[in-house]
Amino acid sequence: xxxxxxxxxxxxxxxxxxxxxxxxxxxxxxxxxxDLGEFLTGTEWAPxxxxxxxxxxxxxxxxxxVTVCAxxxxxxxxxxxAVFLSEYARPRIRKWLKPMIEVLAGIPTVVYGYFALKFVSxxxxxxxxxxxxxxxxxxxxxxxxxxxxxxxxxxxxxxDALAAVPAGLREGAYALGSSKFEVASRVSVxxxxxxxxxxxxxxxxxxxxxxxxxxxxxGGTPNLTWNPGEAMQTMTAFIAAAGTGDLSQGSTGYQTIFxxxxxxxxxxxxxxxxxxxxxxxxREVYE
Amino acid sequence: xxxxxxxxxxxxxxPRQSTGKRLADRAFWVVLFVSFGVAVVGLVALLWYVFxxxxxxxxxRLWRRFPSLDPEIAGARSAVFGTIWVLGITAALAVPIGIxxxxxxxxxxxxxxxxxxxxxxxxxxxxxxxxIVYGILGLAFIARGPLGLGPTVLTGGMILALLVxxxxxxxxxxxxxxxxxxxxxxxxxxxxxxxxxxxxxxLPAAIPGIATGVILALxxxxxxxxxxxxxxxxxxxxxxxxxxxxxxxxxxxxxFDWIGRPQEGFTQLAxxxxxxxxxxxxxxxxxxxWLRNRYQQRW
Numbered sequence: 001x002x003x004x005x006x007x008x009x010x011x012x013x014x015x016x017x018x019x020x021x022x023x024x025x026x027x028x029x030x031x032x033x034x035d036l037g038e039f040l041t042g043t044e045w046a047p048x049x050x051x052x053x054x055x056x057x058x059x060x061x062x063x064x065x066v067t068v069c070a071x072x073x074x075x076x077x078x079x080x081x082a083v084f085l086s087e088y089a090r091p092r093i094r095k096w097l098k099p100m101i102e103v104l105a106g107i108p109t110v111v112y113g114y115f116a117l118k119f120v121s122x123x124x125x126x127x128x129x130x131x132x133x134x135x136x137x138x139x140x141x142x143x144x145x146x147x148x149x150x151x152x153x154x155x156x157x158x159x160d161a162l163a164a165v166p167a168g169l170r171e172g173a174y175a176l177g178s179s180k181f182e183v184a185s186r187v188s189v190x191x192x193x194x195x196x197x198x199x200x201x202x203x204x205x206x207x208x209x210x211x212x213x214x215x216x217x218x219g220g221t222p223n224l225t226w227n228p229g230e231a232m233q234t235m236t237a238f239i240a241a242a243g244t245g246d247l248s249q250g251s252t253g254y255q256t257i258f259x260x261x262x263x264x265x266x267x268x269x270x271x272x273x274x275x276x277x278x279x280x281x282x283r284e285v286y287e
Numbered sequence: 288x289x290x291x292x293x294x295x296x297x298x299x300x301x302p303r304q305s306t307g308k309r310l311a312d313r314a315f316w317v318v319l320f321v322s323f324g325v326a327v328v329g330l331v332a333l334l335w336y337v338f339x340x341x342x343x344x345x346x347x348r349l350w351r352r353f354p355s356l357d358p359e360i361a362g363a364r365s366a367v368f369g370t371i372w373v374l375g376i377t378a379a380l381a382v383p384i385g386i387x388x389x390x391x392x393x394x395x396x397x398x399x400x401x402x403x404x405x406x407x408x409x410x411x412x413x414x415x416x417x418x419i420v421y422g423i424l425g426l427a428f429i430a431r432g433p434l435g436l437g438p439t440v441l442t443g444g445m446i447l448a449l450l451v452x453x454x455x456x457x458x459x460x461x462x463x464x465x466x467x468x469x470x471x472x473x474x475x476x477x478x479x480x481x482x483x484x485x486x487x488x489x490l491p492a493a494i495p496g497i498a499t500g501v502i503l504a505l506x507x508x509x510x511x512x513x514x515x516x517x518x519x520x521x522x523x524x525x526x527x528x529x530x531x532x533x534x535x536x537x538x539x540x541x542x543f544d545w546i547g548r549p550q551e552g553f554t555q556l557a558x559x560x561x562x563x564x565x566x567x568x569x570x571x572x573x574x575x576x577w578l579r580n581r582y583q584q585r586w
Contacts, residue, residue: 001482002395008387009396012410012456015449019420022427073325080322088319099576104330106568108510110539111337111561114546118554119336148329155326179308181315202415209417211513212539216546236419236513243422243517249431261423265416272415276408
């Protein structure tokens with residue numbers, strides 16, 4: 001019986017090994033066809049065309065632009081929400097507000113994608129300040145909505161970190177005549193910084209790995225630009241788009257999925273490990 | 288100078304906070320409140336927009352009619368049934384395995400062994416792997432490759448089970464850990480074996496917490512589309528799954544397909560299907576909260 005229980009626990013390791021094993025062989029085969037330098041520095045991404053172009057930078061740039069838009073919303077407002085909940089809201093109100101915000105985190109990403117494309121994108125087109133207004137598909141709408149999606153995660157995890165700061169620290173600061181602003185900015189937030197940084201990193205990792213919103217709202221064309229008003233393809237959207245097409249196993253096009261998947265896995269994996277490390281390493285242990 | 292006046296002078300309060308400081312404090316409150324407002328406005332706008340567009344098309348036909356190329360008669364019956372099938376398989380796999388893993392890690396694993404720490408760390412990292420990567424795993428090993436099951440409900444259920452397994456394990460571990468040691472010690476002291484202790488004391492006491500975690504895990508699974516797209520789940524399936532190797536579609540994929548169609552009618556249907564999905568999720572979340580409040584024990 002204990003053996004069976006052990007197998008259950010060991011399955012998670014098998015899954016990790018499975019992920020790595022599913023990624024490596026096709027990736028290795030891919031790099032026998034395609035030069036690693038060309039892959040990492042090339043500026044044209046058209047792996048399924050003839051002649052194919054294997055420069056990954058356009059979809060990396062797409063991922064970056066969308067992520068930056070998302071983070072620009074999620075970090076400041078998420079942290080603000082967390083400080084609001086932990087320093088200002090009364091415990092009874094907090095008990096109601098926090099689950100409400102967490103509802104946001106539970107909404108399926110296709111619904112966010114629909115919202116981004118049909119509701120946010122027209123506003124982005126209308127309110128675009130300079131130059132030609134963007135098309136229906138643009139990185140900005142996808143990024144903004146993704147920001148709304150990961151905001152609750154940032155808020156919830158940061159609030160947990162702030163709640164773990166002992167009341168004595170705050171009360172000490174108040175006793176010395178500090179205002180709420182001073183207590184929050186010089187005592188609570190610095191004391192909870194490791195947890196907040198971990199939440200930020202996790203949020204970035206989540207944004208990089210998110211698929212459906214960008215697949216629906218950001219457009220499907222690889223595009224090397226920093227202009228968030230243009231249509232772009234991200235790494236995840238490429239994988240999903242290539243996965244829906246019926247690529248024959250063993251073709252270079254099929255292997256491209258795994259090469260990009262490896263890149264995505266490595267990037268998010270290191271961010272997650274870093275985030276876990278930060279929490280454990282720099283956590284102030286009280287009492 | 289009278290005595291009273293002297294006393295008053297002695298207890299003169301500290302200088303009041305300067306105006307600048309109070310202004311900064313006020314501004315800070317406004318900034319925080321606006322941040323909080325962004326979250327709330329985002330939620331309200333999303334719900335309002337989806338309900339406003341989708342409500343006219345919402346109704347019984349969503350679960351009575353099969354998909355069609357004509358938006359006037361199209362429904363999502365196969366997607367609703369596909370979702371039920373996939374979710375059933377996901378639960379059947381992830382719940383026992385997840386609880387088993389949690390019981391092992393909490394009760395039987397020796398915590399100073401390197402492999403125990405490694406497994407725990409590994410589970411934490413798996414929880415952060417993007418869902419599309421699970422899709423790649425499914426594509427390479429389950430749909431094609433060694434298992435070669437094809438784009439079937441079983442494949443879909445298996446992938447989502449792997450995806451939510453870390454959530455189930457982490458929630459179950461916390462629930463088991465919350466049972467006070469005295470219960471465990473008492474049971475062992477009365478001569479129960481460790482397995483009997485787990486089965487008769489720890490699990491029953493931890494069930495509410497585990498159930499809450501399972502529901503949250505399943506509500507994550509119900510909204511996932513990306514990994515299922517990867518294994519080649521279909522967007523047009525005019526029949527319900529009948530066996531484990533049936534082809535299938537699920538609600539998020541059906542919504543994704545409808546969003547991509549140009550006709551206004553399909554946009555409405557997509558919103559209507561979103562409403563259906565949100566209502567199901569609302570029920571699941573309400574159930575989780577109810578379970579937590581109803582059966583949570585304070586030791």
